[in-house]
Amino acid sequence: xxxxxGLSFRYANQSSNALRHVEFDIRAGEMVLVSGPTGCGxxxxxxxxxxxxxxxIPGDLAGRVWVNDKSIEGLSVREMARxxxxxxxxxxxxxxxxxxxxxxxxxxxxFCVPPEHMATRIEESLRLVQGSHLLNRRxxxxxxGERQRVMLAALLALNQRVLVLDEPLAYLDLEAxxxxxxxxxxxxxxxxxxxxxxxxxxxxQAFAQREIYLTDGCIRPEPCVWSQFxxxxxxKAKSTxxxxxxxxxxxxxxxxxxxxxxxxEVKQHESVVLLGENGSGKTTxxxxxMGLAKPCRGRIITCDHEVGRVSVSQISRKAAYVFQRxxxxxxxxxxxxxxxxxxxxxxxxxxxxxxxxxxxLEKRHPRSLSMGQKRRLTLAAALARQPKLILLDExxxxxxxxxxxxxxxxxxxxLRDGGTLLTATHDFRVxxxxxxxxxELKSGGMEQx
Amino acid sequence: xxxxxxxxxxxxxxxxxxxxxAVGTVFSGLALCLYRPLALAVLLGFMLVVLAxxxxxxxxxxxxxxxxxxxxxSTLNFLASHDTCHATAYAMRFAxxxxxxxxxxxxxxxxxxxxxxxxTPLPGGLAMALILVWxxxxxxxxxxxxxxxxxxxxxxxxxxxxxxxxxxxxxxxxFCVIDYTDRITLALELRGFTPAQRRTCHRPLKAxxxxxxxxxxxxxxxxxxxxxxxxxx
Amino acid sequence: MRLAYWTxxxxxxxxxxxxxxxxxxxxxxxxxLPLSIPGLANAVNGLFGSFFLVIGLxxxxxxxxxxxxxxxxxxxxxSVSLVVFGFVLIGGVFSELICSLVFRGYRGRLxxxxxxxxxxxxMFPAAMVLSFFFMPERYKDIAPWIFVVAELAIxxxxxIGALAGLKVANELSRAGKLALES
Numbered sequence: 001x002x003x004x005x006g007l008s009f010r011y012a013n014q015s016s017n018a019l020r021h022v023e024f025d026i027r028a029g030e031m032v033l034v035s036g037p038t039g040c041g042x043x044x045x046x047x048x049x050x051x052x053x054x055x056x057i058p059g060d061l062a063g064r065v066w067v068n069d070k071s072i073e074g075l076s077v078r079e080m081a082r083x084x085x086x087x088x089x090x091x092x093x094x095x096x097x098x099x100x101x102x103x104x105x106x107x108x109x110x111f112c113v114p115p116e117h118m119a120t121r122i123e124e125s126l127r128l129v130q131g132s133h134l135l136n137r138r139x140x141x142x143x144x145g146e147r148q149r150v151m152l153a154a155l156l157a158l159n160q161r162v163l164v165l166d167e168p169l170a171y172l173d174l175e176a177x178x179x180x181x182x183x184x185x186x187x188x189x190x191x192x193x194x195x196x197x198x199x200x201x202x203x204x205q206a207f208a209q210r211e212i213y214l215t216d217g218c219i220r221p222e223p224c225v226w227s228q229f230x231x232x233x234x235x236k237a238k239s240t241x242x243x244x245x246x247x248x249x250x251x252x253x254x255x256x257x258x259x260x261x262x263x264x265e266v267k268q269h270e271s272v273v274l275l276g277e278n279g280s281g282k283t284t285x286x287x288x289x290m291g292l293a294k295p296c297r298g299r300i301i302t303c304d305h306e307v308g309r310v311s312v313s314q315i316s317r318k319a320a321y322v323f324q325r326x327x328x329x330x331x332x333x334x335x336x337x338x339x340x341x342x343x344x345x346x347x348x349x350x351x352x353x354x355x356x357x358x359x360x361l362e363k364r365h366p367r368s369l370s371m372g373q374k375r376r377l378t379l380a381a382a383l384a385r386q387p388k389l390i391l392l393d394e395x396x397x398x399x400x401x402x403x404x405x406x407x408x409x410x411x412x413x414x415l416r417d418g419g420t421l422l423t424a425t426h427d428f429r430v431x432x433x434x435x436x437x438x439x440e441l442k443s444g445g446m447e448q449x
Numbered sequence: 450x451x452x453x454x455x456x457x458x459x460x461x462x463x464x465x466x467x468x469x470x471a472v473g474t475v476f477s478g479l480a481l482c483l484y485r486p487l488a489l490a491v492l493l494g495f496m497l498v499v500l501a502x503x504x505x506x507x508x509x510x511x512x513x514x515x516x517x518x519x520x521x522x523s524t525l526n527f528l529a530s531h532d533t534c535h536a537t538a539y540a541m542r543f544a545x546x547x548x549x550x551x552x553x554x555x556x557x558x559x560x561x562x563x564x565x566x567x568x569t570p571l572p573g574g575l576a577m578a579l580i581l582v583w584x585x586x587x588x589x590x591x592x593x594x595x596x597x598x599x600x601x602x603x604x605x606x607x608x609x610x611x612x613x614x615x616x617x618x619x620x621x622x623x624f625c626v627i628d629y630t631d632r633i634t635l636a637l638e639l640r641g642f643t644p645a646q647r648r649t650c651h652r653p654l655k656a657x658x659x660x661x662x663x664x665x666x667x668x669x670x671x672x673x674x675x676x677x678x679x680x681x682x
Numbered sequence: 683m684r685l686a687y688w689t690x691x692x693x694x695x696x697x698x699x700x701x702x703x704x705x706x707x708x709x710x711x712x713x714x715l716p717l718s719i720p721g722l723a724n725a726v727n728g729l730f731g732s733f734f735l736v737i738g739l740x741x742x743x744x745x746x747x748x749x750x751x752x753x754x755x756x757x758x759x760x761s762v763s764l765v766v767f768g769f770v771l772i773g774g775v776f777s778e779l780i781c782s783l784v785f786r787g788y789r790g791r792l793x794x795x796x797x798x799x800x801x802x803x804x805m806f807p808a809a810m811v812l813s814f815f816f817m818p819e820r821y822k823d824i825a826p827w828i829f830v831v832a833e834l835a836i837x838x839x840x841x842i843g844a845l846a847g848l849k850v851a852n853e854l855s856r857a858g859k860l861a862l863e864s
Contacts, residue, residue, distance in 0.1 A: 013858060052635050056691065058861075077638035078646075086639045093629065094636040096584060098558035105651035106560075110641030112649050154640070252508050292598050313604030321602055327624070328592070328599045331616045333853055342603065365857035367624050470761075477764045518712065546763050554761050574686070574693035578754050581697040582704070589701045590708065615846065619730065622705065623737055623850050626698045627859045633698070634691040644693055645686045 001162060001193045002026040002049070007063035008217075009044055009053060018044040020217040022063070026195070026210075028161070031188035033204045034197045035222070036214035037400040038372035042197045045214070046166050049195070051080040068161060082111070085155035089167040091147045100126075100134045100142075104154045111158065125157035126150075128190075129183060144278050145176030152183070162193045169200045170397050173277045173426050181207055199400050201225045202429065226401040229433035232412040235269035237436075240301070241389050241420040242266040242289060242319075247298030249284060257296065258284060259444050268388070271411070271421040273431045276441035282424035283324065285441070286391045289422070290321045303388050320382035324393040326374040329381070330366040338366050338377055343384035352380035355410045357403060371398035376407065383410065389420045396427040408433050459556075461503035464663055465656040466557045466565040472667040473549040479671055480545040486534060488678035489541035495670040496548035503556045519544055554583065564654045574644030581633060589625060596621045688750065692742055699738040700755040706730040721832020724806045728840035732798035736847030739794035741860060745787045748797050749778040765812045773805030795844040802840035806833055 007022040019041045026032055034042050047053045054061050055077055065072050067083050088094055097103045104122045113121070126132045129149040139147060148168065155163060165184075169177050177200075185207050188194050198204055202225045205211065213222035243265045250257040258281045266272045274282045287293040289302050291312045300307040303318035323329050332338045335358065339349045353359050356376040361369065366377055375398055382390055390411075396404055404427075411421060411434065423434050431438065440447045461469075476492050483489050507515075523540035530536060562583065566576035600617035608616065642648075707727055714723040738751050752774025760767040777800035785793040810829060854860035 011858070012861075050635075050639060052638075056631075056635060056638070076643075077635070078641050078643055081639050081641050088632065088636060088639070090632065092588065093632040094640075096580065096637075096640075097560040099560070102558070102560045102651065107640040109648045109651055110643075110646070112647060115649055115651060115653075118649075118651050158641075252510065287598075290602065292601070312601045316602040316604055323595070323599065325595070327628070328595045328621065329602075331599075331603075331621060333856070365853065367857040367859065474760070474764060481765065572688075574688055574690065575754070578693045578697035578700075579757055581694060582700050582754065582758050585698065586701050586704055589698075590705050593705050593709070619733055619846070620850055620853070622702050623734065623847075623854065624857070624859065626695070626702050626734070626737070627741075627854060629698045629701075630691065630695045634694045637690055637694065642690065643686075644688065644690055 001028040001030070001068060002195075003064075003066040005064045007045075007048065007065065008060075009041075009048060009062070010060045011044075012058045012060075014059075017217050018059075019048075022214075022217070022219055024212055024219065026193060028193055029188060029191045030209050031184060031194040031196070031207065033201065033208035033211045034195055034214065035199065035201050035211060035400075037402055038199075038370045038398060040214040040400075041217040042214055043166065044217075046086065046164055046195075046197050049080075049164055050084055050086040051075050051077045078110075081158070081160070083160060084162040084164060085158060085160035087148075087151055087155060087163070087165045087168060089170055091144070091151050091171075094151055095139050095147070098138055098140070100131075100137050100139060100150050103139060103150060104157050107154050107158050121157045121159075122153075125153040128156050128187070129153045143176070144171045145173070145179065148172065148176075148180065149183070156187075162195070163187070164195045164197070166197045167199070167398075168196065169198055169203055171278070174428065175277065177203055177426075199398070200427075201401070202227060226405070226429065228429050229401075229405050229408050231433050232271055232408065232415055232436070234436060235415055237267035237270045239268055240265045241268050241270075241303055242422065243299075243301040244285075244289075245299040245301075247288065247295045247300060249281070249288060249293070249295050257444060259441060259446065262298070262441075262446050264439055264446070264448060266389075266420055266422055268418060268420050269415055271415055271423070271434050271436045273435040273438045274422065274424040274441065275431060275438055276424075280441040282441060283393055286321060286393055286422070286424065289391060290319060291315050292321075318387055319389040319391065320385055320387040321391040322375075322378050322382050322393060322395070324397070326371070326378040327367070329378045330374060333365060334362065335364050335366055335369070335377060336362040338381045339384045342381065344386050348384035352384050355383075355406070355413075356380050357406050372400070372403055375399065376403065379407065379410075383414060387419070389422070390414065392421065392423040392425075394425055395423060396425055396430045404430060459503050460659050461499060461552070461556045461663075462558075463657075463659060464556075465654055465660050466553065466561050468656060468660040468664055469553045469557065472664065473553050475671065476549040476667070477546055479674065480542045480549070483542070483674065483678050484535070484538050485678050486537045486541055488674045489538055489545060491670055491674040491677060492545050493541055493548065495667065496545065496552065499552055500548060503552065505552075505555050515544075515547065560652075561654060564650060564652075567648070567650075568654075572644065573646070573648070577637070577642065577644065585629060585633070589622075589629065592625050593618065593622060687744070687746075692744075692750070695738065695741055696747075696751045696754050699734050699751050700758060702734045703731055703755055704758060706734070720810065720828055721806055721835060724802065724809065725832065725835040725839045728802035728836045729843040732802050732840040732843035733847040733850070735798035735801060736794045736844045737851050737854070737860075739788040739797055740791075740848075740851045740862065743788050745782045746778065747788055748781060748801060749774050752778075752801060765809070768812045769805045769808035772808035773801045773803075776804035776808075777801040791848055795841075795848060798844045798847065799837065799840045802836050802843075803833060806836055 003025050005023055007019055008017055009019040010017045036042055047057060051072060053059060072080060095103055096106055101122055104125060105118050108118050126135055129152050131149045131153055134146060134150060168180060172180060181203060184194055196204060205225055211222045213220055244262050247262045248257050248260040276282050284293060288295055288300055291307045302315050305315050330338060332341060336349050339352055358376055395407055415421060425431050438449045480489060480492055519540045522543060523536045526539040527536035563576055563580050596618055600613050710726050711723055714726050739747050752770055756767050756770035759770050777797050780800055781793055781797045788794045788797060851860060855862045
């Protein structure tokens with residue numbers, strides 16, 4: 001079904017190859033996991049398969065690729081899309097209409113499918129993803145998992161024999177991840193050839209028939225899956241650093257609160273993990289702690305400042321918030337400047353770069369880094385300020401196992417040196433490694449463990 | 450956080466986009482020619498009724514912001530002209546602009562707009578570009594909001610006001626434009642879109658009886674408004 | 683198959699540049715418009731508008747690029763106001779004509795910067811003419827020299843914005859996001 005021979009690629013203006021002499025065969029109906037550390041060339045391989053490289057992204061491409069026994073050389077992305085469906089990581093940027101039925105029809109319209117055939121194909125594709133009840137819904141009202149299912153249905157409606165999915169688990173909570181993996185298994189058994197590019201080997205290895213593991217652009221034997229990370233050590237908790245007292249919050253137009261009467265404390269040297277489904281309020285809770293949002297009721301004390309009585313910048317002198325999307329927090333022209341600005345000592349740049357696997361990148365532009373590297377950079381910049389409290393939103397997205405282990409080790413040192421940590425995550429292994437305690441947000445309330 | 454109840458499409462949502470566009474444009478143009486508050490009130494009243502029928506709900510805070518904005522421009526105009534009637538008319542004209550054509554944006558989904566535009570001589574790529582602006586403006590506005598939050602969190606480490614605007618907002622927004630372009634282009638082409646290629650249509654748009662009734666009601670409101678301006682009271 | 687003049691990416695880029703212009707305008711204009719000072723909104727908006735336009739023109743480069751971006755922007759402004767649609771389109775046509783005749787496109791640095799500045803400067807007289815036509819009482823008592831000062835202010839701010847845009851274009855290139863001509 002897919003045959004790759006001697007595939008090499010170097011991006012324009014880069015000195016080293018992103019892919020080196022990659023070769024593999026995938027049979028029809030196989031489900032294959034393509035994994036590897038950040039920067040290994042997974043995304044590059046995906047972009048070559050869908051012909052985005054070289055038609056949209058220039059570079060030096062060598063080697064041959066066959067899909068369905070036909071060479072893909074010379075095909076445009078549109079022509080390739082007849083054979084191979086590609087689901088990008090961020091579903092938000094792939095939707096162009098308001099309603100589910102219209103979104104699935106969008107691709108059919110582009111390929112000039114007769115209108116009289118569209119309704120059947122739309123219904124059939126939604127049935128395959130167990131999303132028939134979503135037919136007339138507005139996309140904006142769907143959860144991340146539901147939206148992903150709709151986009152999958154949009155691909156299935158085009159009857160492509162190969163499906164390629166780029167980091168499909170990145171923004172899904174645990175329940176949605178399980179549902180997704182089961183769906184992929186079912187589609188594979190129905191004869192679809194599926195390639196999943198994913199860091200979360202633990203979630204997919206049991207279902208994939210094969211794994212292609214890339215390192216530095218080459219295929220290598222896959223290492224063992226990390227079922228767990230080394231846990232952070234227990235330290236003696238001291239004074240309270242973060243306190244929520246009977247806090248309730250509701251979005252402007254909503255009658256029902258997102259959560260009500262939440263009370264908890266986080267002490268110095270403690271690491272607390274926030275759990276909960278997408279939409280339960282984890283990010284909102286962090287915004288409240290930093291003063292970026294106002295509660296309807298209750299009191300919040302962050303690093304001895306009562307939120308609402310002092311400015312956000314005063315709070316941020318003692319507390320650091322690392323966003324889920326690192327791009328918004330990168331604003332300097334060099335990696336070293338990101339860490340240097342706001343750091344309290346001169347050694348911070350080298351220390352933090354070394355601790356988080358970013359050595360050698362000092363002079364690079366932060367925006368030229370991979371997503372995983374950007375995330376580690378924003379964390380490094382936060383650590384360089386030596387705050388009392390760090391709020392981390394989904395630190396595992398875009399990170400391979402080795403990078404995650406590095407992050408956890410560095411955070412352990414942070415806790416040892418007197419820091420306090422509040423982390424929101426879907427990754428169960430990260431939660432197990434970081435949690436001295438967990439707080440689960442559920443149905444407007446919370447459970448502490 | 451996720452709404453599990455869709456707001457049902459009203460008769461206003463089902464109108465042909467060109468009907469709404471024509472009414473909005475004519476009302477905007479007519480408002481520029483009117484200077485009696487009562488005449489402008491007729492147009493504004495019509496638009497508010499349309500908004501109510503379309504079930505477009507604004508929060509008390511949004512109403513307050515709009516009210517404050519109109520009060521400020523009205524007050525400033527009064528200070529310049531010393532004419533209450535003139536100042537009131539000025540604010541009401543703004544109110545008509547705020548409601549007239551934006552109703553189109555609030556009650557027309559991008560698919561309807563693509564279809565409507567594809568029936569004109571506009572190139573397919575241009576029609577898609579307009580859809581993309583409607584579709585991605587809220588997303589980029591949200592990104593800009595998060596950039597401002599990130600700048601707030603940086604505080605004085607980000608530098609003075611000019612540096613905070615430049616480095617904290619403009620540069621990230623420029624990168625955002627490029628990133629969005631790359632992702633959306635790829636997403637469009639992966640779904641088979643090409644500007645020059647013909648496309649079929651899932652649900653063709655047709656102007657119906659509702660368009661005729663709406664246009665007639667709008668015409669009546671415009672005539673009444675013009676009469677109030679030049680003949681009546 | 684005949685190659686289209688504008689590719690999908692060109693249209694998308696022009697659309698996203700329009701979105702950025704709209705985002706900035708939505709932040710800036712509520713502060714400047716209530717003050718009713720001729721040219722103030724244009725001068726402040728020109729600072730940011732020319733910034734994004736320069737980057738857009740450096741990326742697109744072809745003759746017609748300015749009109750593509752401002753054409754899309756003006757069609758969006760049609761959903762806000764007829765007057766705004768009018769002066770944005772006139773500014774775009776005016777600057778596109780000059781740049782196409784003189785530079786035949788937007789290669790290099792001078793043409794994009796000049797195109798952005800001419801667009802901002804061209805919008806203001808168009809806005810004044812259209813506003814005077816529809817609201818003569820608003821401007822009849824304003825001394826002519828105020829309009830000259832306003833135009834000079836727009837020239838200054840849009841030039842600053844254009845220069846900033848050229849600087850950021852270099853940074854985009856260094857980050858691998860924009861291919862500059864050597």
